[in-house]
């Protein structure tokens with residue numbers, strides 16, 4: 280098979296199933312054999328409007344014909360318009376565009392350290408959370424509390440201090456004059472969709488204000504409507520000094536943003552850059568997504584179908600005697616006991632359903648924000664069958 284020749288030449292960085300995907304539309308994907316799959320992963324919450332949505336395709340087509348990239352040292356309309364629209368919609372003062380979530384977090388770390396040099400006599404330590412995930416560049420890996428990163432590619436970038444997530448007392452004890460920032464995910468996605476508690480996130484904001492540290496929120500996964508509001512911080516009634524966006528912002532193409540408020544806007548010329556940063560093609564993709572998410576009724580739809588998905592998953596979970604569902608909006612983690620999550624993912628694929636397992640005991644669902652009740656009902660049928668099969672196979676082995 281042609282697909283097999285190709286896979287030998289790809290570095291083995293991840294175990295992939297054998298399918299080669301050739302087409303996508305909304306919540307559906309098709310492989311090279313013409314089989315269809317209901318996609319409740321959407322590239323890890325990237326395709327916020329589903330596969331190949333008309334608005335995105337049209338925006339990219341039009342822009343590709345006009346101007347792809349004049350270079351980061353010149354203005355283009357997309358970067359100007361997206362910066363002003365995104366700042367207005369999120370109540371931010373400045374924006375900067377990059378290619379990936381990891382890069383946006385690198386930018387946030389640099390911005391915080393710059394701020395520390397300017398306002399906090401060189402303080403540079405950043406507190407992050409255990410089991411957090413901020414990306415795979417060196418700074419972002421060093422900031423991450425993901426256990427699998429612990430001894431990988433040592434030595435890491437110094438200056439990060441990890442504390443247990445949702446432990447406000449630990450933060451209270453550790454946040455001293457050497458700390459320039461606290462960097463958190465409102466919902467820890469990779470850790471298995473673990474939402475911050477209201478008390479923790481609001482407390483973190485208050486402690487940052489009291490002790491003169493910046494609050495950085497990594498909203499790469501939670502932002503752009505994923506949790507039912509444009510930013511997840513709104514759900515918590517919190518306002519960070521720095522917010523990073525990625526994933527859903529580009530609707531599937533590489534685009535991320537660094538947003539800053541107040542005196543956290545302290546980059547000077549020469550301190551941040553990148554060949555593709557703010558290019559005309561990707562920023563119009565961001566505009567198409569932002570326009571759509573801000574259309575009247577769109578976020579209401581996310582919340583409404585999110586409730587439908589929550590109800591269905593709760594029923595499924597109870598029927599299979601599983602744990603308590605976690606998440607907001609259209610980002611859910613379903614903890615499993617007695618069935619392996621990767622086994623369910625494999626059985627689901629055989630049922631024509633894409634979901635993923637961020638942990639061995641947890642499934643994650645991050646469908647398109649445009650998902651329908653019908654898609655959700657069909658997903659629940661397929662997921663139920665997959666869970667039953669995974670359990671049956673396990674008991675056959677035992």
Ligand SMILES: *Cc1c(COP(=O)(O)O)cnc(C)c1O
Nearest residue numbers: 379380381412413414468499500
């Ligand atoms: C995916 C993710 C990242 C990394 O984004 P990339 O685009 O893969 O670099 C960072 N933070 C969080 C919370 C994420 O979910």
